[in-house]
Amino acid sequence: MMLTEINFDGIIGPSHNYAGLSPGNVASANNARTASQPREAALQGIAKMHANLDLGLAQGFFMPLDRPDDRWLASLGTNFPDADPYLQAAAMSASSMWAANAATVSPAPDSADGKCHLTVANLQAMAHRSHEWPGTLAQLKLAFAHDAFQVHPPVPSPFGDEGAANHLRLCSSHDAPGLEIFVYGITGGKYPVRQHIEASRAVARYHRLDPARTLFVAQADAAIGSGAFHNDVVAVANENVLFCHQLAFADPELTYAAIRAIMPEVEIIEVPRNIVSLDDAIASYLFNAQLVTIPAGDGPDGGMALIVPTEARDNAAVWGWLEEMVRGNGPIRKLVPVDVRQSMANGGGPACLRLRVVADPATVDPRFIATPEKLDTIADVVAKTWPQSVSPDEIAEPGFVAAVHQARSALLDALDLSELV
Template structure:
């Protein structure tokens, strides 16, 4: 049976903004409070989705969260009409208000962890939304994320959906941003690699000192149990604490895997030799490629700045792999030179394609942050909500929808405008009809 790896990209929402909310995310903090362009950001994302679909990839789209999150503001004691809630929160608690306006759901790599049917005991694809407890603004996402995933993968014969882990820092879970999978073909049993930042119940173990380690070992273990993964098909690796302190807030900022390729920086992992040896021992496919980028070739600073490892690696129909990179990589001499050399070497990676996703990059996420990977066979793909798959028709519909509803420019001060909330809800209500999602947002369920 034919196997695919589908990429489901998060659609940038109509209130896309820069609020500098992620302590430990250098790019996010650098661009705090700058004006954003929701329309440009959404169109950049859609253009990347369409380009991958045109390359023959299975490409889907996941709806954004509703923001501002008036419901969370009401839980925090703000009362009155929606307009009164927005204006009171913006005036009395601006930091909390900005958190409830976050555009962070666009980084779909943090939406969930996904295990393909080839890896799971019951032979279904399993989804666990990330609880994202380390950041208040992201901890608001899991419930609606779960709704959107269930509406997208809506056939219980093929898909199993779990509740997110308990909302506690001991089980801090950042989803696929700290998870990757190595395999031969996508339909074969793979090796699922969970990368964590710290042990929550054993503080004697190494941990970063400056920035928080968002993923815990215990959360990774819990997701593996929920998904019915066998121990021989799982590897747990600790991320290098020193790199977290340098701004490598997720593993996908410093390494990425695809099929039989693990592409990583030499400083990525703690106890790297032992971790890589375990991967070699457990990997069941052929011709495993470790592509290690030396510090002398690309510094950690340049890797973070350009998001070299937050690129997508995709496999084309002919078996060759292509790196989908942000234009920031092309503009950095060290990174550009490295990638030009990489495609000439004896690895499956034969080409680099550059995309302009600067609206996302400025808020702290590259191409790989924008997508959730789902390995599917033909029957599973047929069970996916077809309206969420990108083709010529859906691409045109979504671009027209963006043109109709999105603002060209948005300042942080615009977020308390009651009209923006009305515009956003009108847009999202129409989007759920385009994508045939049903009532996934709280405002639709009143």
């Protein structure tokens, strides 16, 4: 098999709104109760996928989940028209668009059975996300039905698991055995911890990982308390590079030493707190970036690219540090700003929108693999059917609910994925 990294982006759903449902997510709280633009949001995400294809990267996508989630409401003894506003908002949430929280992925070279393992995240810390996993699991089982994959159900409650947003993988190349790092929280002060070490250890067992090449690392309390509700807000890894903030981990020196003991060739790029503050890093989502390897012949000196939100470019301290970094002789040689402002306003940057899967593209259901033409088809459906604007007060209106159902059905039909209805 020809293994390569495929970025699967969540298509931003027609119910995208700013209800402010996520304590600890600074952007979500700051923009709560404002009007969102679902159509613009989805088109921004599609443009990002087009840009990835232009870089020569393999790209896939996941469908929005059915919203509102009537089955979840029924389990609570109510229905959408009769539910209180909080439950209505939670049932209508489009947060499955952040595919980094869909699952944790361990590629075949890391597992004892030679399969690529995916464990769907339970997301039990937040009500509006806790009911995503059944729909996500159904989609993962469809996309990765080939025998090359093993798809697992979620870790049981009460052990919170937030998927790949708290997982790092280092390796000499994507198709080589890697070092997998599970980052968990201990206490976030005023904000809830979302990733539990018990969940991380369970996922590692499900995936049959080599304990000698698996680390469990505590996230810094200061990071969680400042709004880094997931580790991917303060750290990102790609092949042999770890790019992180100085305050990402509870004990950075011990963490770096443990990594180097297993993988001496690692390059750790730590951004100092006195140059880029934790607040600036979180506001700009500097680390919630896609750190990718540019295919040979497509990039400057065959190095890596950092796909960052335009908010990083707009922050003088952040952009100044990044420009100085790429002028050096380090592994990251190219900066690619992308406009995902609609997602950013709800607390999700470029990295939140994608799930990384190392696999042979030929083993993936082709309906989930992006091409320029397929992305154009998706954009055409979005432009015709996605609501243009919605405020949190409008999400319960019958007309909006009908529009959301119509839009998603049109997309499923266009991509021949009606079994996900």
